[in-house]
Amino acid sequence: MRMLLGLSESLPSLVTAKYTAAKAAQSLTFSPTELTVVRTSTGVPFQLRYCPSLAKKPAPQKDDAPSTKKRDPFDNPTTLLIANIPIINPSHLLVLNKFPIIAEHFIIATKTNKQQTHVLEQDDLEATYACLRAWQDGEPHSKQKRLFAFFNSGQHSGASQPHRHLQFLPVESMDDGEQSSRWDLLIDLILSSDTASRLLQHPGIPFTHFATRVPAEPTGPQLLNIYNDLYESAKRSVDDFITTNPDSLVVHATGEGALPISYNLAMTTTGMAICPRKSEGSMLRRDDGTDIGFVALNGTALGGTLMVKHQEEWDVLKSQPEKLDSILEAIGIPRTGQAPLRAQV
Template identity: 30%
Template sequence: MTSSAVFAGLAPRLKSQYNAALKAGSLHFTDSDEVELEDEATGIPFEVRYAPALAKKPTANKDSGSTASTADDSKPVDPFAPPYQQDLLVAEETVKEDDDDAGEGFVVLLNKFCVTPRHFLLVTKDFRKQTTPVSPLETFTAWSILKQLGSREKHLAFFNCGDESGASQPHKHLQFIPISTGMAPFDSYIDAHKPAKPQQPFQLPLPYANFTALIDPPSSASRSDLVAYLGQRFLELLDLMIDHRRRLSLSDPAALGLDAPTRGMRLSELSYNVVMTQQYLHLVPRRREKYTARASSDVDGGGEGAPGRTVSVNALGFAGMVLVKDEATLEVVKRVGVLEVLKEVGLPPLEFSDPQHAEDVGELA
């Protein structure tokens, strides 16, 4: 059985490579001001970062860690294809489930444009579509990295899937950021609302659909057991999302942007975000990528003023972290509240008053 650690010694390599890339000018760090907006109803300490310099940042290849190019300008460049920019390349490894497994190749790249120091990416070495669900081995690799780095500094991983998720590149990748405080904004809220049966997925009492599964594998689990366990945890959440979307497509198609009830859906067409820590997986289905202020009152408190502002939201929003690029948009978020922003880009939550729904979300799977 394969027992060596996944991406062993990653923490010091991330630190040294980040410092070298920053010094060489290969990596661009954008400073930001952080504003904490604690939600009165839930107590969640949302973090809003204000980074006006990002308004001038190039939008193409924004997570680039490669120097790949193409002679055909009609084809988009894959920034995650080799040859990798050496200053941004941290590590490469083939991760195996066991000794008989061929494994899957991964590369760790620094994010070329970052707001958080040491923001990095776990990229599939072979091209895989970002619209495909995270595989059991990919989930295991991400969790193993979180566990390893957590002994020094807690990190959070996230995955954007689909056109309305805030995804930036078609080549499959998960992203990681360090949590300087040691606790992500949702950690305490999730801990306070975990079910009596911790093996069951659950929905947090929030104004949008969300599904959480706690991660607590047996201490004696082998690597292959861990791969299966983590893959199953993610699959449970994916099944719940699909079931919820199916119900909405029949009962409230407008919530999905549909004109009429429908039964068909393709997994590759769904948009959702995944947030992962060492302790939990959190999945949120999406209906739109941006929040748009609907009225002048959202912008200037009720008087005539600037037109509606937009807030782009990716998975970090559902980890409690929102990024804005100008002061006017920051004021919008302060006025309406982060939960209202998340509600508008998510789906209506499960209604437990409906007799079709059991008290435990997990029983719906």
Template identity: 25%
Template sequence: MTAPLPEPGSLWPAILRQTQHALACGALRPIETTQTTVEDANVTFLVRQVSSVVRKEADRKKREAAPPVNPFLPCDADLVVADIGDSHILLLNKFNVIDQHLLIVTRHFEPQEALITLSDFAALFVCLDQFDGLGFYNGGPEAGASQPHKHLQIVPLPLGRPGPSLPIEPLLAAARFRDDGIGTVPGLPFLHAFARIEGSRETAAQRASERYRALLDATGLHPVDAGRQPAPYNLLVTRDWLLLVPRSAESVEGVAVNALGYAGSLFVRDEAQMRTVAQLGPMRLLERAAR
């Protein structure tokens, strides 16, 4: 039997209902944060001090000492928001720092280093069609992925207050494009590729998938085979554009960086890391984590 897609207008209310349920039963365990802003390179970076990084490191050490466990097979039913067609499930992120942080998980195991498929983009745009959000992908452990089971992530916009919907948004207006529509953003001092998604919302997933392949080529990440990425990277996706950043290191001076860092949102575990970000500068930190 084919799993139906969420009805138009139904997904956000379902997310809110499942959040209430998961909080009530203890399945959802939000991490309290202290947020500050750091001005750097014409971007107002959001920096949240959290304990989840410490917890993630502890969990990683436990996994290394014990047989591997896939939290998505089976997934916690109390965190399930909806089926997204036959191939994906929408889940609440169990240890969320940002409210309504969601995971778009493949129903059957695929490795996180697999290329993002048209089916993956279709599932993402089912969500983006119903609420304004930022989709992102951590392509491998060096890019911030903590689980080997393929999953995209999405957080609602705006990402934080004050400032624009996304901290890096002011830089994107200056993007320069080649004739094929692939561009770069002068304010980003690291290897990257940027593209806009134009046309109707009905074809957005197809166009995003095509642009994604072009971004891989533009940054030299030519797939070794038809289904696997050749190197780690982060991808950001909105209704209107994609940004791809190849990665070289999972952390810089102990500060972990995932795709949200390249949107202008960083996470630190203590005051020492907060000082590191302020002294080094968020943009320099991102540059050192990229290629």
């Protein structure tokens, strides 16, 4: 399956040009981060990014907040628009992220305002995969590049916009040279897991997750089947957790097609992974039990990265990386052991 994007130039060069122009015109605000790599108690590497400037950024309004209606950032994005895709009868648009902490962070959104909490459709997955391939193919004779795509759905997932969209991060921009020399994209680690199970899991990750390798040239129906299979596995893991922990999690209302669970999805050209969520984040605490700050995670967790906004959070996680385990355990459905949870799939 090769959706023809119909772009006037290669996707990497087009995004770079649009990003450079938007940054120069101050249409977007890039916030640099300090970066280090910390490891879970099982040795899984996570990028830890410190971005104090984002602590000053107003928090997004919740959908039920009493106020004037929020502007849809994907409705006529003008200066941040990269392209409408495909060129014939476009179903999606590509737009730059207005507040990136990773250079050239961009987004694919539905042209019509479909809901973030509804099931992804085949054309969403086809368009996302087409962008992943177009970025990887890049310029002839140039060094191969990669994109990491992620999706946040539901109130516990880190989602902030109700208009359906997936996000792209260039892996080369995430991998900040020597500072990331001990880091690998988490979905890559999951996909490299040596298991006979149809659904892949990494034994060192403390939250429930499922992944499947994507064929080299997937069809649209194949991508949709993989997504549906992963979602159903995630849904079963949530149902099983609620059965044994009835007071710990409540499924979402499902009116008008909304899905009952929160989850993150990640995608590369080689695979797709899902993480069902039960919390947007976790309170980081000092050794005496007092609160330091709330650490929130979104779908970038499946890329093996998280961000903090305050100095003490940064200092504590660097000096006591074992606290990362409790944060990761809190956001997802707990693993019952280090072996793959074959019974849940």
